[in-house]
Amino acid sequence: MITTIKYCPQVYMNYKRQSTIGWSMGNVILDFTGGTLSILQLFIDSSSTHNWGGVIGNPVKFGLGFVSMLFDIIFMVQHFVLYKWKQPVDYHFSRVNRDLNDGTSLNAEQEQLVRPDSETHEESIFRETM
Numbered sequence: 377m378i379t380t381i382k383y384c385p386q387v388y389m390n391y392k393r394q395s396t397i398g399w400s401m402g403n404v405i406l407d408f409t410g411g412t413l414s415i416l417q418l419f420i421d422s423s424s425t426h427n428w429g430g431v432i433g434n435p436v437k438f439g440l441g442f443v444s445m446l447f448d449i450i451f452m453v454q455h456f457v458l459y460k461w462k463q464p465v466d467y468h469f470s471r472v473n474r475d476l477n478d479g480t481s482l483n484a485e486q487e488q489l490v491r492p493d494s495e496t497h498e499e500s501i502f503r504e505t506m
Contacts, residue, residue, distance in 0.1 A: 379440060383447040387454070396455040404455075408448035414441035
């Protein structure tokens with residue numbers, strides 16, 4: 377129950393923003409691994425005692441592992457499939473600077489999209505070389 381309450385707002389926020397920027401995928405992968413190992417332990421324990429009731433005999437452990445893995449899969453799909461093209465502004469900024477090596481410059485609209493702050497192209501080059 378707590379896990380569901382904990383993760384639902386994040387799923388919704390990622391959906392509304394159409395982005396997972398700022399959400400640590402490392403933690404999601406570790407959480408998924410923990411859920412997988414928890415359920416695997418239930419199966420191994422039941423297998424070693426030849427009592428398969430042990431898998432469903434601990435519904436809290438099974439449910440927590442299953443719900444955690446379900447939300448982790450949702451987060452991974454959001455990050456790696458649905459919103460993978462959404463990158464932080466700094467990524468776009470550095471990519472545009474690499475693309476501008478031929479001496480061309482951005483028009484005002486492109487400049488605002490790439491650098492919403494008022495940093496000039498020269499200032500950004502200076503900052504990147506530091």
